[in-house]
Amino acid sequence: MEIKKVMVIGAGQMGGGVAQVSAQTGWETVQYDINMELVNKGIGVMDKNLSRNVSKGKMTEDEKKAILGRIKPSVSLEDAADCDLVIEAIVENFEIKKKVFSELDRIAPPHAILASNTSSLPITQIAATTRRPDKVIGMHFMNPVPVMKLVEVIRGLATSDETYQIVEEASIKMGKVPVWCKDVPGFISNRVLQVMINEALWELYEGVAPAENIDNIMKLGMNHPMGPCALADLIGLDTILSILNVMYEGYGDPKYRPSPLLKQYVQAGWLGRKTGKGIFDYSK
Numbered sequence: 001m002e003i004k005k006v007m008v009i010g011a012g013q014m015g016g017g018v019a020q021v022s023a024q025t026g027w028e029t030v031q032y033d034i035n036m037e038l039v040n041k042g043i044g045v046m047d048k049n050l051s052r053n054v055s056k057g058k059m060t061e062d063e064k065k066a067i068l069g070r071i072k073p074s075v076s077l078e079d080a081a082d083c084d085l086v087i088e089a090i091v092e093n094f095e096i097k098k099k100v101f102s103e104l105d106r107i108a109p110p111h112a113i114l115a116s117n118t119s120s121l122p123i124t125q126i127a128a129t130t131r132r133p134d135k136v137i138g139m140h141f142m143n144p145v146p147v148m149k150l151v152e153v154i155r156g157l158a159t160s161d162e163t164y165q166i167v168e169e170a171s172i173k174m175g176k177v178p179v180w181c182k183d184v185p186g187f188i189s190n191r192v193l194q195v196m197i198n199e200a201l202w203e204l205y206e207g208v209a210p211a212e213n214i215d216n217i218m219k220l221g222m223n224h225p226m227g228p229c230a231l232a233d234l235i236g237l238d239t240i241l242s243i244l245n246v247m248y249e250g251y252g253d254p255k256y257r258p259s260p261l262l263k264q265y266v267q268a269g270w271l272g273r274k275t276g277k278g279i280f281d282y283s284k
Contacts, residue, residue, distance in 0.1 A: 001084060001111055001113075001166055002084070003027060003084045003085050003166070003170050003173075004027065004028065004084055005027060005028045005029075005030070005082060005083045005084055005085075006019075006022045006027045006028070006029050006030070006083060006084070006085045006086070006087065007029070007030040007032060007074070007079060007080045007083040007085075007086045007087070008022060008029065008030065008031055008032065008086075008087050008089060009032050009033075009077075009086065009087065009088040009089060009090055009100060009104075010032070010033060010088065010089040010090040010117075011031050011032070011033040011038050011039045011041065011042025011043070012033075012038075012042065012089070012090075013045075013143060013144075013274070014089040014117055014141060014143060014145060015031070015033070015042065015087075015089035015090070015117070016031070016042035016043070016045050016046055017141065017143070017144055017145025017146050018087055018089055018117065018141055018145050019031045019042070019046065019071060020046045020049060020050070020067070020145070020146050021145055021146055021174050021175070021176075022087075022174065023067045023068070023070040023071050024067050024146075024174075024175075025173050025174050025175075026070070027070065028070050028072070029070055029071050029072065030072045030074045030079045030080070030083065031043060031071050031072065031073055031074060032074040032075065032076075032077065032079065033075065034075065035075060036073065036075055039073045039074065039075065040073070043068070043071060043073065046068070046071070047068060049146060050064040050067060050068065051064065077100070077103050077104060077107055078107055080104055080107045080108045080112070081107050081108065081109065082109065083108060083109075083112055084109075084111065084112055084113070085112065085113050085115065085167075085170065086104055086108055086112060086113070086114050086115065087115045087116075087117060087139055088100055088101070088104075088114070088115065088116045088117060088118075089117040089141075092118060092119065092120065092121060092239055092242040092243065092246075093242075094121055094125065094126075097116065097118070097121065097126055098126070098129045101114060101116075101126055101129050101130055101136070102129050102130065104130075105129070105130035105131055105132060110132070111135075112135065113135045113136075113137065113163055113166060113167065114130065114132070114135060114136050114137075115136070115137050115138065115139040115167065116136070116137075116138050116139070117138075117139055117140060117141055118138060118140065119140055119187075119189075119190055119239065119243055120185060120186050120187070120190055120242065120243040120246040120247065121246060122156075122183055122185070122250075123136060123137065123138040123154045123155070123156035123159070123183045124156040124157040124158070124183050126156070127156045127157075127158055127159070133156065133157075133158035133159075134158050134159060134160040134163060135159075135160070135163050136156055136158070136159065136163075137153065137154065137155065137156065137159050137163050137164065137167050138152070138153065138154025138155075138156070138183070138187070139151055139152075139153060139154075139167060139171070140152035140153075140154060140187060140189065141176075142189075143234065143235065149175070149176055149177045150176065150177055150179060150189075151171040151174075151176040151177070151178045151179070152179055152180075152181060152187055152188060152189050153167055153168060153171065153178045153179065153180045153181070154180070154181055154182075154183050154187055155180060155181075155182065155183060156183050157183065164180065168180075184250075185246050185247045185249075185250030185251060186243060186246065186247040186250070186256075190243050190247070191247065194240065194243050194244055194247065194256070195255060195256070196228050197228045197229075197231065197232045197240060198240075198244055198256070198257075198258060198259055198262070199228075200214050200215075200218075200227075200228035200229055200232070201229075201232070201258075201259035201261050201262045201279075202259045202261075204229070204259075204261055204279070205259050205260055205261035211227075211229040211279050211280060214227060214228065214229055215227020215228065215229050215230055229279045229280065230279075230280065232272065232278070232279060233272035233273050233278035233279050233280055233282075234272065234273055235272070236271050236272050236273075236274055237262060237265045237266050237270065237271045237272050237278050237279075238266050238271045240258075240262060241258055241262055241263065241266050244256055244257075244258040244262075245258065265278060265279070
């Protein structure tokens with residue numbers, strides 16, 4: 001199957017990035033969210049990103065206009081009716097994803113592949129909400145999507161070889177490096193990453209050191225481009241908590257037990273960069 005048209009569900013940080021990369025690949029791309037304000041905000045971020053590339057000489061103004069011209073704003077899931085690939089990038093909540101995938105299964109053509117950008121929820125469980133589990137797969141992009149090369153491709157229990165091959169080829173066309181893994185809680189990336197972030201939050205909770213010191217140890221001592229506290233704020237502390245809860249429930253292993261401080265931050269609404277305050281203060 002040749003992919004010609006893609007729909008991205010969610011116009012937030014991840015969804016907007018996926019839509020931008022899809023349009024840059026040359027595919028007609030539908031950018032969906034629940035209201036036009038969110039869609040326009042996502043496209044605005046995309047415009048800003050592309051303008052930065054123009055100013056750096058990485059693309060021309062005409063190329064930027066062509067990319068944006070391939071984006072179709074949408075507030076209706078019915079627009080999936082003629083898409084070849086639908087990529088969901090919404091909140092990490094199974095019940096919400098279940099509702100969306102059930103609708104997409106009804107609307108999208110029989111050949112269409114339904115992919116989820118979930119960072120921890122089981123692809124097999126998501127696939128079971130549809131009548132095409134063989135065409136459901138995980139495409140876990142990294143943040144920021146236009147910059148990061150990795151796509152973690154997760155095969156559910158019923159995902160067919162054909163579906164995987166199409167998604168692998170599509171990822172390469174998008175300029176990404178696809179790396180496959182089995183459908184386990186947290187997959188590969190978050191099973192490693194979230195333990196590090198959670199341990200940093202435990203250290204912060206126990207008063208071992210301030211966040212700046214923890215981050216500097218990892219940046220200067222381990223050559224990480226960003227410390228775990230700053231990275232947690234970038235990802236979103238609510239997302240971090242959700243992923244840890246999925247792994248804690250899935251494995252029953254105390255090493256995935258979320259730090260009490262992480263829970264407090266989320267309860268306070270201090271979710272990181274997106275709210276202006278998290279482990280660090282971004283209000284200024």
